[in-house]
Ligand SMILES: CC(=O)N[C@H]1[C@@H](OP(=O)(O)OP(=O)(O)OC[C@H]2O[C@@H](n3ccc(=O)[nH]c3=O)[C@H](O)[C@@H]2O)O[C@H](CO)[C@@H](O)[C@@H]1O
């Protein structure tokens with residue numbers, strides 16, 4: 541994929557129709573990584589895996605580590621055949637920050653893991669200190685040298701870990717490491733995202749003894765086993781993609797049904813839509829948003845760990861609030877630089893001010909097409925939504941970021957009547 545590619549959008553039409561949501565990127569990645577914990581000759585079958593740049597990168601990483609991966613029609617079969625390689629290739633790790641979730645299972649399985657540090661990214665520095673602290677508490681020796689993590693442990697041992705922050709990646713890494721450790725591990729203040737519940741299901745399907753204690757209230761208990769066996773798991777629907785498509789309906793004042801979803805995973809968005817006077821219908825596995833008579837009502841939103849409002853939907857909601865009546869406020873409390881879409885939305889006529897980690901959005905009656913740069917996955921998605929509602933033509937560059945997380949984004953939007961197409965500049969990127 542060339543970085544000069546962009547999504548060309550002729551905005552202004554209300555979207556109408558149905559779109560099926562994809563399997564969750566953020567669940568598929570750790571679940572497939574968990575196959576590293578399998579005994580020799582065993583396999584993990586994952587269904588509903590989305591075909592994305594990130595899942596492709598993970599497949600390449602697993603293959604580089606010696607796993608055998610088949611990926612066809614949304615089903616990934618990840619099998620362990622023989623010894624594993626302990627060093628992750630820098631070229632692949634640098635493509636995807638989520639590579640860090642391979643550290644725990646690789647270390648637990650082989651006793652040694654080397655991972656080049658993925659570095660910061662557009663949305664923040666994203667350190668992995670909590671991952672490393674937890675692994676060290678389980679008895680691993682951790683060294684940082686020449687930009688890489690060197691972790692080793694003859695055998696990890698179970699222990700009690702309290703996470704200073706309910707980090708999604710640290711919880712995933714530590715749960716996977718604990719599955720093959722000696723004895724019992726308790727992770728307190730663990731993340732409670734549905735993607736982690738999906739990982740726990742996958743581990744259970746492979747014979748691991750792991751569960752959420754106290755009714756999923758952030759405490760995970762693991763009893764280590766010697767080996768995991770073959771299992772099968774279905775990847776949950778992508779709640780972030782679901783919210784993005786619903787907001788595409790909202791911002792264009794259209795009628796959009798998103799199917800194959802689990803609405804309870806995005807109650808936080810539905811509550812905000814209700815507050816903004818959007819009418820919607822929620823069924824067991826689908827949600828429909830309907831056109832409103834007037835502009836959206838202003839909102840006040842703060843991003844929080846699950847079940848709070850997801851940071852991964854903050855940019856898309858902000859795009860919709862650019863057209864709301866009155867002044868909305870969004871506080872981003874998870875990532876320190878997740879307002880990169882603001883400067884680009886301003887080019888489209890949005891009136892947004894930033895005060896520290898708070899965005900103050902003064903609603904305007906209309907947005908206008910422009911050439912804009914999506915600097916990360918959800919910033920790009922937000923600009924596409926803005927482009928769908930804007931008058932005239934919008935070009936969203938940085939398409940490679942968007943394709944990390946949305947399967948057939950252009951075709952899904954075309955299916956809803958949007959005029960969008962992938963195009964390429966002759967002169968190079970924006
Ligand atoms: C592949 C995947 O699932 N990505 C998701 C995951 O990212 P990721 O797992 O990276 O997010 P975390 O929950 O770990 O990070 C949340 C916050 O904690 C900080 N932190 C995290 C770990 C650590 O060791 N030290 C530390 O300071 C981060 O810098 C960030 O400010 O959860 C995020 C928060 O819901 C989502 O936005 C990402 O889409």
Ligand SMILES: C=C(OP(=O)(O)O)C(=O)O
Pocket residue numbers: 566637638663852917918945
């Ligand atoms: C931030 C995201 O992903 P990642 O953690 O893979 O960068 C995201 O999905 O919005």
